[in-house]
Amino acid sequence: MSDRPEIVCICGSTRFVGEMAAANRALTITGVIVLAPGVFVHAEEREADRSITDEQKTALDALHLRKIDLADRVLVVNPGGYIGESTSREIAYARETGKPVSFTDRPSPD
Structure with missing residues (x-):
């Protein structure tokens, strides 16, 4: 039995910054180590304000996969069942690497 706290990686659309912060x-508070996105710039905002370049977005996406590698499990924050393209990739990656995946809301049907 390890004394190490559980590590959970939060995934989801960065449009849900408030919901991610709450999770x-x-x-x-329950003693879990949380790994979450550190930059919350949604795609539409990137188009309007080029503060995050495409190269930076690619690097941030890769960094988030490394966070999944470190985690014991993944929690997808998906209000209303919404799962975007990046989150779908992260879920597939987590499952491919054997990480349990849970959701805050039932995913929308495909």
Whole structure:
């Protein structure tokens, strides 16, 4: 038995920054180590304000996969069942690497 706390990686659309923060807080209060996105710029905002380049977005996406590697499990924050393209890739990656995946809301049907 390990004394190490559980590590959970939060995934989901960065449009849900408030919901992700709430999940992060709730998990942290219960003693979980939380790995979550560190930059919350949604695609539409990137188009309007080029503060995050395409190269930076690619690097951030790769970094998030490394966070999944470190985690014991993945929690997908998906209000209303929404799962976008990046989150779908992260879910597939987590499952391919054997990480359990759970959702805050039931995923929308394909």
